[in-house]
Amino acid sequence: MEKKTEFVEAIVDKSKDFSRWYTDVVVKAQLADYSPIKGCMVIRPYGYALWEKIQSLLNARIKATGHQNAYFPLFVPEGLLAREAEHIEGFSPEVAWVTEAGSEKLEERLAIRPTSEAIICSMYAKWIDSWRDLPILINQWANIVRWERVTRLFLRTTEFLWQEGHTAHCTEKEAEEEALKMLGVYKDFIENDLAIPVLTGEKTEREKFAGALRTYSLEALMADGKALQTGTSHNLGQHFAKVFNITFQDMDEKRKYVWQTSWGVSTRLIGAIIMTHGDDSGLVLPPKIAPVQVIIIPIWGREEEKEIVASRVEEVERLLKAAYEVEVDWRSEYTPGWKFNEWELKGVPLRLEIGPKDVAKKQVVLVRRDTREKEFVSEEKVARRVGVLLDEIQADLFKRAKKFRNDNTRPASRIDEMEAILSEHRGFILASWCGSPDCEEKVKEKTMATIRCIPLGKRQAGKCVVCGKRGWAVYFSRAY
RNA sequence: CGGGGUGUGGCGCAGUUUGGUUUAGCGCGCUUGCUUUGGGAGCAAGAGGUCGGAGGUUCAAAUCCUCUCACCCCGACCA
Structure with missing residues (x-):
């Protein structure tokens, strides 16, 4: 333990300095690095591989629900962005503008999209004319620029990558269903593939998207007890339809405005994965999104041993490659111990060791990243055992995160009780709120916690933590 | 945008208080060679910095002064 800190590659303990730990993991696991541009990061190959996994898994779900x-x-x-008053007001502090091209000043300055509602709505107005043109269900994978004052790798950067869905519907009901459907798609994806439990619910007026009628969000609890919004889905109502004049002639021959939604998740999800599952040794990746699921470490001493080991390693590699993401670490300049540490830092779910002793016994060594449990498995059973273990790790990570979330969700009936809880534990607080922005603001002033979401479904009645009037249960937390 | 902190080879730091024997030093990493390889290997020989940037004070600046930039932390704002 003492020795550990002597190594440059060592990362700071999670419990000691969470922020520093987070940055260490991101940089040292080579997920991303700081770039020469303020607030912008470079996503390195290993981090980008994670994003590609997220893309492919989520993209499949987006398409399966009928989107293109x-x-x-x-x-x-500028003219388009400024059309919806609430929208421009909400975004203007963080919009980057292009004002010149070459040596010429532009007649109208161009915003670099902070989100794409405006540009997409301008096209929808062109494409939609009849009820037969609806619904329009389009998604795009894109980069976004928001000039944030304070940035953090993956959690908030000036430029980031995301996916944004934009849909238009005939009726309010359809739009509402769509917004909720996508909220469900996100929940399914984040919980099943990323193994991060999320609370879903509606945002308050103060927290909702600029220009939306209603905003739904997914809220996860990070290991330091702060909440992180992992995705949003908005029912835009007819706000944009009215200013962009997106109308259609309905079956009843009347001209009507469309009802819209938009929804998105971003590279911030990578931050959520790190802060939910990581430990003092670094990243811990859920098998379903791990770019490398099994790392094989060959171990040898003398040259003859290397040959014997190599042939076994190649056999096992071939066997596993059929079903899993497998890599072999053949580097000879590092010792096995060094490699163990490095791959743990990178969060690879399973390590498979093959050395002379194993060859002799016709076995391999399997070690789980999450629990570090070691087991010896005979060669003929390797493939099946790897599959079982990967499934177990995936399930266990979710279980553990959910237990943490539940253990750190506490009820409170008065604001001083909230203060006490937050000063000691942080986490989510389930408490009642009367619905007034003043009470919401007062909680924020006193506790730094905000309403993360109002649970969906039947509202649970109670007395407001601030004013004592009739209200209903909502989730509070300090948030990223 | 407010408060605090940090910038010295690739990384982590010492040196800055009290300018001058420091040719700017140490650890890790890197290169080459040999020996190693079951929890961050050893020896040997090398390469690499002008001290974030600009200006100033001085015989002399990593060290003092001014400005500036970047990053980190804590707030206010946001995915």
Whole structure:
């Protein structure tokens, strides 16, 4: 233990300095690095591989629910962005503008999209004319720029990658169903594939998306007890339809405005994975999104041993490659111990060791990343055992995260009780709120906690933690 | 944008208080060679910095002064 800190590659303890730990993991596991541009990061191959996993798994779900991918421009003319008053007001502090091209000043400056509602709505107005044109169900994978004052790797960067769905429907009911459907798709994806438990619910007026009628969100609890919004789904109502004049003629021959939704998740999810599952040794990746699921470490001493080991390693590799993401670490300049540490830092779910002793016994050594449990498995059973273990790790990570979330969700009936809980534990607090922005603000002032979401479904009655009037249960937390 | 902190080879740091024997030093990493390889290997020989940037004070600046940039932490704002 003492020795551990002497190594440059060592990362700071999670419990000692969570922020520092987080940055250490991101940089040292080579997920991302700081770039010469303020607030912008470079996503390195290992981090980008994670994003590609997220993309492919989520993309499949987005398509399975009937959406198509498209691509809209990076630029939004000021006139378009400014049409929806609440929208521009909400985003203007963080919009980057292009004002010149070459040596010429532009007549109308162009916003670099902070989100694409405006540019997409301008096209929908063109494409929609009849009820037969609806619904429009389009998604795009894109980059976004928001000039944030304070940035953190993956959690908040000036430029980030995301997916944004934009749909238009005939009726309010359809739009509402769509917004909730996508919230469900996200929940399914984040819980099943990323193994991160999330609370879902509606945002308050103060927290909702600029220009939306209603915003739904997914809220996860990070290991330091702060909440992280992992995705949003908005029912835009007819706000944008009215200012962009997106109308259609309905079956009843009347001209009507469409009802819209938009929804998105971003590279921030990678931050959520790190802060939910990681430990003092670094990343811990859920098998379903691990770019490398099994790392094989060959161990040898003398040259003859290397040959014997190599042939076994190649056999096992071939066997496992059929079903899993497998890599072999053949580097001879590092000792096995060094490799163990490095791959643990990178969060690979399973390590498979093959050395001379194993060859002699016709076995391999399997070690789980999450629990570090070691087991010896005979060669003929390796493939099946790897599958079982990966499934177990996936399930256990979710279980553990959920237990943590539940253990750190506490009820409170008065604001001083909230303060006490937050000063000691942080986490979610389930408490009642009367619905007034003043009471919401007062909680924030006194506890730094905000309403993360109002649970969906039947509202649970109670007395407001601030004013004592009739209200209903909502989740509070300090948040990223 | 407010409060605090940090910038010295690739990384982590010492040196800055009290300018000058420091040719700017140490650990890790890197290169080459040999020996190693079951929890961060050993020896040997090498390469690499002008001290975030600009200006100033001085015979002399990593060290003092001014400005500036970047990053980190804590707030206010946001995915």
